[in-house]
Amino acid sequence: MISSAPLVRRLPPAYRPLFAPGPFRRLLPALAVSDLGDGMSAVAVPWLALRLAPPGQAGLFVGAAVAAYVLPGALGALLLGRWLRGLPARRLIRADAWTRSVLLGAIPVGWAFGVLGPWLLLVLLAGSSLLHGWGASARYALVAEVLPAGHRLAANALLSTSGWVAMIAGPALAGTLTAAVAPAWVLGLDALSFVVLAVGAGRLSAVPGAAPASARDRAEREAVPRGEGLRVLRSRPELLALLVLTWLFNLAWGPVEVALPLFVGQELAAGPGLLGAYWAAFGVGAVLGALAVGMLRGGAVRRVLLGIVAAHGVALLSFAPPGPAAVSVAGFAVVGLVYGPYGALSLGLFQDLTPPPALTSVLALRSSVLLTASPAGATLGGPLTAVLGPRAVLVGAGLAMIAVAGCAAVAPVLSGRLARPAPGKSADPTSGARARAGAGG
Numbered sequence: 001m002i003s004s005a006p007l008v009r010r011l012p013p014a015y016r017p018l019f020a021p022g023p024f025r026r027l028l029p030a031l032a033v034s035d036l037g038d039g040m041s042a043v044a045v046p047w048l049a050l051r052l053a054p055p056g057q058a059g060l061f062v063g064a065a066v067a068a069y070v071l072p073g074a075l076g077a078l079l080l081g082r083w084l085r086g087l088p089a090r091r092l093i094r095a096d097a098w099t100r101s102v103l104l105g106a107i108p109v110g111w112a113f114g115v116l117g118p119w120l121l122l123v124l125l126a127g128s129s130l131l132h133g134w135g136a137s138a139r140y141a142l143v144a145e146v147l148p149a150g151h152r153l154a155a156n157a158l159l160s161t162s163g164w165v166a167m168i169a170g171p172a173l174a175g176t177l178t179a180a181v182a183p184a185w186v187l188g189l190d191a192l193s194f195v196v197l198a199v200g201a202g203r204l205s206a207v208p209g210a211a212p213a214s215a216r217d218r219a220e221r222e223a224v225p226r227g228e229g230l231r232v233l234r235s236r237p238e239l240l241a242l243l244v245l246t247w248l249f250n251l252a253w254g255p256v257e258v259a260l261p262l263f264v265g266q267e268l269a270a271g272p273g274l275l276g277a278y279w280a281a282f283g284v285g286a287v288l289g290a291l292a293v294g295m296l297r298g299g300a301v302r303r304v305l306l307g308i309v310a311a312h313g314v315a316l317l318s319f320a321p322p323g324p325a326a327v328s329v330a331g332f333a334v335v336g337l338v339y340g341p342y343g344a345l346s347l348g349l350f351q352d353l354t355p356p357p358a359l360t361s362v363l364a365l366r367s368s369v370l371l372t373a374s375p376a377g378a379t380l381g382g383p384l385t386a387v388l389g390p391r392a393v394l395v396g397a398g399l400a401m402i403a404v405a406g407c408a409a410v411a412p413v414l415s416g417r418l419a420r421p422a423p424g425k426s427a428d429p430t431s432g433a434r435a436r437a438g439a440g441g
Helices: 005-009 023-052 058-068 072-079 089-112 118-129 132-146 149-178 183-206 215-222 228-235 237-267 272-293 301-319 325-353 356-370 373-388 390-410
Strands: none
Touching (some): 023 058, 023 132, 089 118, 089 132, 132 149, 132 325, 149 325, 237 272, 237 373, 272 325, 356 373, 373 390
16 A cells, blocks of 8 residues: 555545545555455366366356356345345445455365365355445445545546456466465465455544444434335436446447457467467556546546447457457457446446435445346357357457447437536435535546
8 A cells, every 4th residue: 555645646636635544545455455366266266166077067167166256246235135235334345355255265174174075165155255246335335435526436446446457467376376276275365365355344443534333324324225226226317327338338248258268269279378468458458447537527427438338349349350469459458448447437426326325235236237247248158159250259249339339329218417416516416415526436
C-alpha cells in the first residue's frame, strides 16, 4: 500500500483521496491479496481437478470443478437474502472471506492426509463460493458507504484494476508454483489470502470513520424487505436496462473463451504460450483501461457504456483476416483496454441510483444474474465452434456485441437515462439521499 506522502502526490489527482487515512485505504491491501489468491485459483482449480478426475472423465470433471468454484455464488445471492441482506458490508466481506478460507484450506489438508477425492473437492469448492456473491457485492457497497460520491468512480476503478492485475500475475505465479508443489497447496495459499481479507475487514471497526453502524442504520438495513433487490430494479428502469445490457454483453463474450484456445491450437497450430500471450495482452489492456476511467469527470455514462460494448465487438473483428498472430494479439489487447472501464462505470451507476439500505441486496442480485451469462455463452460456444470454426465464432461474437449496442441505443426498453445525476441533483429523490456532487462513483 502506498502510504508515503511524496508517492501519493505523484498519483493522478482522482486517486489521491483514496489513500487518505480511512477504511478504504485500510482494506485495499487485503482486497488486493485476496484478488491475487483468486487469480492463482484460475490455474490451481482446473489443474487439481485434472489430477483427481475419474478415468475417462477429465473434461467433464474439470468443467464441473470450475463451475463449482463460481456458480454456487449465484445461488447464494438468490437464496440467502433472508439472512444476509440486513448485514453491514464489512460483515458480509468477513463472512465470505472466512468461509472461503476454511473450506479452501481443507483442500490441502485433505490432500496431505490422502482423503481428497473428486466428490470432496467439488463439495469444498462449491461451499467456498456460496457467499461469494454477497462478499464481492459488499466490496462495492462499502465503497458507497465510506466514500463520498465524487470519489467512488476512482475507487471502483482501483478495485477493478486490482482484479485485472491479479488476472495477469495470479495464473503466472500459480503456474510457477505448480511446477514445484501440488496444486492443492496453491489453493492453500488462496485460502490464506482470504484469511488476510477476513482479518482486514475485522479491523475496520477500529478505523476512524468506520464505527459500528448506528441504531438507525441497523434498523434501515433490517427493514429491507425480502425481494427488495428485485423491487428496486423494477422501479428503476435505468438499472434494469443496464443489467440487461450487461447480461447480453457477457453472453456474447462466453463463446470467446471456448473459441480462443481452439483458434490458437487449430488455426494457428500454436501452443499454450501463445494462448497465454493473448490473455496477458487482454489483462494489460484491461488494467490500463480501468485506471484511466478512474480519472473521468462527468460525461454521458450511458453513451460511454454502449460505446464500450460496440468497441469491444469491433476489436474482436481483428480475428477476421488471415495473417500473423501479432495482429489479433494486438486486437485482443484493445478488447481488454475498452472493457477495463465497464465494471467501474456500471457499478458506479448502481451505487448512485440505489437507496443505500438496499445496495448490498441489489448488487448481490446483479451478481447472481450476471454469473449465468458467460457460462450460457460458453455452452453455446462449444457447438457453434464445432460447426462454424473458431475464427468465425470469434468474429461472430464481435458482431453480436455490435448488434447488442445498436439495439440498446434504439430500443425503448433500454432508452432510460443511464447517465450519472447532474451535480447538485439527487440520484435517489424518493429516498432522500444526499445530493451528488461531480461525477464520482
